Amino acid sequence: MSLRDNGRHKIFKIQDFIFEKTLLLFVLLFIFILVGLFLVLFKESITTFKEIGVLKFIFGTDWDPDEELFGALPHIYGTVVTTVIAILLATPLGFGIAIFLSELCPKRLKVVIGTLVEILAAIPSIIYGMWGLYVLVPLMSKYVEPTLHKIFENIPILNELFNGQMFGTDYFTAGVVLTFMITPFIASVTRDALEIVPPVLKESAYGLGATQAEVIVKVMFPFAKLAILGSVILALGRALGETMAVTFVVGNFPNLTVHLFDPGTTITSTIANEFGEADSELEYSALIALAFILLVVDFFVLWLAKGVFLKKAKKYNL
Amino acid sequence: MHKRATLVGCLFTASVALGVEVNGAGSSAIAPLIQAWAKEYYKETGIKVNYQAVGSGSGIRMVSQRMVDFGASDAPLKPKQLKRKNLLQFPVASFGVVFAYNLPNVEGLKLSTRAVCGIFSGKVKYWDDPVIAEANPEKKLPHIPILVAVRADKSGTTYTVTSYLVKACKGELHFRKPSKKPRWGLRNLVAAKGNAGVAAVIQKKFGTIGYVEYTYAVKGGLKVVILQNRDGNYIKPSLETFQSVLKNVHWGKGFYADLTYQSGSNTWPIVGATWALLPLERKERNKLVTDFFKWGFSKGDEKAKELYYAPLPKDVKEKIEAMWSNYIYNY
Numbered sequence: 001m002s003l004r005d006n007g008r009h010k011i012f013k014i015q016d017f018i019f020e021k022t023l024l025l026f027v028l029l030f031i032f033i034l035v036g037l038f039l040v041l042f043k044e045s046i047t048t049f050k051e052i053g054v055l056k057f058i059f060g061t062d063w064d065p066d067e068e069l070f071g072a073l074p075h076i077y078g079t080v081v082t083t084v085i086a087i088l089l090a091t092p093l094g095f096g097i098a099i100f101l102s103e104l105c106p107k108r109l110k111v112v113i114g115t116l117v118e119i120l121a122a123i124p125s126i127i128y129g130m131w132g133l134y135v136l137v138p139l140m141s142k143y144v145e146p147t148l149h150k151i152f153e154n155i156p157i158l159n160e161l162f163n164g165q166m167f168g169t170d171y172f173t174a175g176v177v178l179t180f181m182i183t184p185f186i187a188s189v190t191r192d193a194l195e196i197v198p199p200v201l202k203e204s205a206y207g208l209g210a211t212q213a214e215v216i217v218k219v220m221f222p223f224a225k226l227a228i229l230g231s232v233i234l235a236l237g238r239a240l241g242e243t244m245a246v247t248f249v250v251g252n253f254p255n256l257t258v259h260l261f262d263p264g265t266t267i268t269s270t271i272a273n274e275f276g277e278a279d280s281e282l283e284y285s286a287l288i289a290l291a292f293i294l295l296v297v298d299f300f301v302l303w304l305a306k307g308v309f310l311k312k313a314k315k316y317n318l
Numbered sequence: 319m320h321k322r323a324t325l326v327g328c329l330f331t332a333s334v335a336l337g338v339e340v341n342g343a344g345s346s347a348i349a350p351l352i353q354a355w356a357k358e359y360y361k362e363t364g365i366k367v368n369y370q371a372v373g374s375g376s377g378i379r380m381v382s383q384r385m386v387d388f389g390a391s392d393a394p395l396k397p398k399q400l401k402r403k404n405l406l407q408f409p410v411a412s413f414g415v416v417f418a419y420n421l422p423n424v425e426g427l428k429l430s431t432r433a434v435c436g437i438f439s440g441k442v443k444y445w446d447d448p449v450i451a452e453a454n455p456e457k458k459l460p461h462i463p464i465l466v467a468v469r470a471d472k473s474g475t476t477y478t479v480t481s482y483l484v485k486a487c488k489g490e491l492h493f494r495k496p497s498k499k500p501r502w503g504l505r506n507l508v509a510a511k512g513n514a515g516v517a518a519v520i521q522k523k524f525g526t527i528g529y530v531e532y533t534y535a536v537k538g539g540l541k542v543v544i545l546q547n548r549d550g551n552y553i554k555p556s557l558e559t560f561q562s563v564l565k566n567v568h569w570g571k572g573f574y575a576d577l578t579y580q581s582g583s584n585t586w587p588i589v590g591a592t593w594a595l596l597p598l599e600r601k602e603r604n605k606l607v608t609d610f611f612k613w614g615f616s617k618g619d620e621k622a623k624e625l626y627y628a629p630l631p632k633d634v635k636e637k638i639e640a641m642w643s644n645y646i647y648n649y
Contacts, residue, residue, distance in 0.1 A: 269470075
């Protein structure tokens with residue numbers, strides 16, 4: 001008996017060993033790819049950093065391949081602006097949808113609406129881009145942008161923001177398309193997070209005489225804080241790197257302006273537009289340097305979100 | 319000589335048996351034509367020609383690094399560059415670029431060279447400007463602002479248009495050199511991705527004028543401008559008027575040629591072409607590539623016209639084939 005047990009024990013041990021090492025291999029593979037990506041992008045950008053200078057490249061405002069002028073600032077600016085617009089619009093929208101689905105929605109509708117929201121998240125970005133160009137752009141230039149412009153006409157700062165050429169292909173439209181793309185992310189993760197709030201917690205709050213709004217804001221959201229923040233960060237990551245949909249509607253014109261209704265460009269759309277036709281080695285390198293910057297920005301955002309915000313959230317709550 | 323031919327023949331049949339593939343990459347403008355030819359060619363010979371539309375710049379890079387058997391570029395390389403990269407160059411087919419516009423109730427708009435230059439330099443801002451009205455006395459032009467639709471991505475089409483503009487407008491524009499993506503310096507500008515994107519903008523917005531390859535204007539049902547050419551005649555775009563350039567133009571060393579704004583009474587002023595690039599030292603692979611293009615030149619004209627490309631004239635094809643036998647067959 002004991003001998004046989006021993007034998008089985010050994011087999012289990014070997015199985016465990018193989019299992020563990022295989023999983024480790026998977027993990028290492030991806031770490032290897034990530035490090036490799038960093039190294040390759042860095043190596044190819046060296047030409048740019050050497051010939052133009054790191055700071056001069058990052059803070060340069062002129063981009064004209066014909067004159068060998070490569071400044072990254074308008075592209076970085078565009079990426080940040082479109083992402084900020086999208087996050088500002090998508091966060092309340094996503095939270096609203098999530099609260100409705102988990103708390104207010106009749107049970108029979110819940111599955112249908114929930115699935116629809118998830119399908120929205122799975123639509124390929126080029127479809128959002130085409131829809132943006134053919135449907136959203138004309139609507140924006142004809143109705144939405146002139147209306148917003150009129151509303152904010154007399155309010156300082158905002159009247160500058162909501163101003164520009166209003167052709168429809170601009171920073172604002174790009175932000176709106178991004179909003180539609182990332183809202184489902186925020187909504188579905190937030191809904192899942194709200195649904196795992198223990199009923200006991202909610203019931204005790206109701207027992208103390210809290211209203212539904214109070215329960216949601218003061219009990220459920222604090223409980224699910226981590227997951228909700230996580231969903232916003234996920235969405236942020238997607239918005240930063242989105243290419244096709246933005247390229248269709250952003251106007252594709254390096255433009256440092258506060259006017260949200262003016263055409264602009266983003267890091268990814270510039271790469272998409274110019275990489276295939278890059279003529280000189282310097283231009284090729286400058287485009288890769290743009291990609292390298294995006295990767296660094298992405299890392300920075302993730303670090304900020306995970307390392308700083310989530311740590312704090314952990315400290316005070318869970 | 320005969321022995322060599324049999325040997326080549328043997329290699330040839332052997333390669334067919336092995337399922338040999340030829341790989342090309344570059345210009346997206348020529349992609350539909352090469353891919354259509356490749357399909358027919360495969361049916362007839364069993365040789366597969368793969369063509370990736372990665373853009374002219376990437377095509378040049380890939381063939382320079384010998385990653386593909388041939389590259390294709392919408393702008394010819396200068397003889398010096400060819401020598402440095404050890405490449406052979408010849409044109410494949412040409413295409414016309416047209417101005418399309420969206421003005422309700424205005425058909426057959428005529429634009430003089432002066433009007434085009436006015437629009438692209440920003441001096442002409444409204445459709446009823448006297449410079450435009452001059453050539454269209456019988457039409458009622460609306461007083462709406464002109465919107466100029468251009469390509470957002472770097473493109474050979476833009477290069478073709480800007481080389482026409484630079485020559486026709488001499489110093490009036492904000493840019494001085496032909497460019498795949500110039501600084502237009504216009505306020506009334508809409509940029510869209512690809513020929514299809516520009517066509518979509520023109521279709522959707524009143525008052526827009528933009529440039530697209532002829533195919534896209536036809537497919538999109540866009541109204542095209544009747545344009546004044548170098549000789550001063552107003553020309554309707556068609557394959558004949560595109561081809562007329564190819565007959566008159568001077569083909570330089572390495573088939574370097576400038577096809578825009580050439581004289582000729584029936585010559586369309588905005589014509590571009592795509593050039594194929596071959597690595598000179600790869601004799602056996604080059605034979606496979608030139609065999610494909612030889613087939614295309616002799617049997618592919620109808621297909622080209624169907625897709626709105628202007629085939630090369632017979633004498634140009636003969637010159638190209640003579641160059642092949644100089645550089646590739648006689649080794």
